[in-house]
Amino acid sequence: MRNIKIGIVGSGGMARNHLSRLSSLETAKVVAISSRNEQTGKQLATESAATFISDWNQLVEQDDIDAVVICTHNNSHGEIAIAALQADKHVFVEYPLANSVDEGEMVLHLAKTRGRVLRVSHPEVVSNTHAALKQKASELGDLLFTSFVRLTPGRGARPEILFNLLVSGIPAHFFVYHIYPIVDMFGDAKWVHGGASYEGLTDSGQYERFVNTITVEFKQGGIGQWSWTGGIVINTAEQHERYVLTEGTLSDDGNGWRCSTPREVTDLTIPNTRQPSIQELWISEIQNSAQHEPCLVDAEVALSAIRISLATAESIEENRQIKL
Ligand SMILES: NC(=O)c1ccc[n+]([C@@H]2O[C@H](COP(=O)([O-])OP(=O)(O)OC[C@H]3O[C@@H](n4cnc5c(N)ncnc54)[C@H](OP(=O)(O)O)[C@@H]3O)[C@@H](O)[C@H]2O)c1
Numbered sequence: 674m675r676n677i678k679i680g681i682v683g684s685g686g687m688a689r690n691h692l693s694r695l696s697s698l699e700t701a702k703v704v705a706i707s708s709r710n711e712q713t714g715k716q717l718a719t720e721s722a723a724t725f726i727s728d729w730n731q732l733v734e735q736d737d738i739d740a741v742v743i744c745t746h747n748n749s750h751g752e753i754a755i756a757a758l759q760a761d762k763h764v765f766v767e768y769p770l771a772n773s774v775d776e777g778e779m780v781l782h783l784a785k786t787r788g789r790v791l792r793v794s795h796p797e798v799v800s801n802t803h804a805a806l807k808q809k810a811s812e813l814g815d816l817l818f819t820s821f822v823r824l825t826p827g828r829g830a831r832p833e834i835l836f837n838l839l840v841s842g843i844p845a846h847f848f849v850y851h852i853y854p855i856v857d858m859f860g861d862a863k864w865v866h867g868g869a870s871y872e873g874l875t876d877s878g879q880y881e882r883f884v885n886t887i888t889v890e891f892k893q894g895g896i897g898q899w900s901w902t903g904g905i906v907i908n909t910a911e912q913h914e915r916y917v918l919t920e921g922t923l924s925d926d927g928n929g930w931r932c933s934t935p936r937e938v939t940d941l942t943i944p945n946t947r948q949p950s951i952q953e954l955w956i957s958e959i960q961n962s963a964q965h966e967p968c969l970v971d972a973e974v975a976l977s978a979i980r981i982s983l984a985t986a987e988s989i990e991e992n993r994q995i996k997l
Contacts, residue, residue, distance in 0.1 A: 816895030
């Protein structure tokens with residue numbers, strides 16, 4: 674099968690991760706790296722025998738590139754994805770899909786009209802746990818309530834970027850990967866109400882600690898709540914999740930998923946089948962795109978997820994419930 678030639682934009686942690694996954698595939702070859710950071714960009718290009726191109730606008734226009742992986746910071750994903758699709762490239766973009774709903778809609782529109790494969794880096798698509806949860810939830814009646822609680826001690830590898838409202842958006846936006854799986858299971862929200870407080874917030878958008886909450890009502894019924902608290906004094910990160918449905922409850926306190934029904938409490942059975950990596954899936958979809966129209970269902974869910982994270986930002990700013 675033909676080798677898909679790839680250009681990567683960004684040269685940080687995720688660029689390295691994607692490069693390593695893609696390099697392990699016989700059907701893909703990373704031929705160019707672009708980054709505003711010349712030092713790490715050139716280093717990554719040298720390590721992978723790829724060409725370094727300082728301007729990403731130039732990379733997306735290259736005729737010898739079929740597909741572009743975008744792993745820059747949150748505030749440039751949408752812009753680069755639009756330019757790459759306009760140049761008829763297939764796109765793999767780190768979450769969040771975009772920094773505004775208009776931008777996200779444009780990305781999806783371009784992928785559809787140009788018949789390109791668009792993947793957003795949400796791994797649930799290839800996760801056995803997510804598939805098992807989705808199946809079990811569909812057997813347990815209607816959703817009443819779902820909750821997600823996360824407590825994070827640190828501020829990430831690049832705190833000046835991660836805990837920064839102007840670069841990464843509000844916590845709900847950089848933590849959008851916890852919104853995606855729930856939207857994939859229960860669909861779009863009818864309304865969103867958010868709350869946030871920041872400690873040590875400066876004019877450049879950086880902060881030390883945060884608390885961020887979201888409440889939604891789903892169009893299909895049921896209430897969803899997320900809360901994130903970060904930069905706090907706690908030994909290790911904690912995460913608690915619940916799906917409360919009319920016929921039973923799925924819950925995980927950090928020790929694995931349990932299912933409670935009126936008859937019993939059991940561990941959720943998660944099959945151990947080998948799944949492709951999300952990069953492998955993207956490459957095989959590109960190879961099949963001449964015969965089949967690309968499937969954009971996951972990108973649609975990624976768009977629904979940023980509708981919630983961005984509406985949360987609006988709700989916090991205006992101190993009111995936002996209808997979607
Ligand atoms: N899928 C996952 O599991 C996962 C995990 C972590 C993060 N992420 C997402 O992945 C993205 C990248 O995260 P990371 O941890 O790799 O960040 P990172 O280590 O800071 O790397 C980002 C890279 O992109 C470059 N860059 C940023 N904005 C740019 C622009 N406008 N034009 C050109 N180059 C630009 C940076 O240059 P500088 O060095 O000059 O800043 C850096 O080389 C983020 O959006 C994050 O939310 C995903």
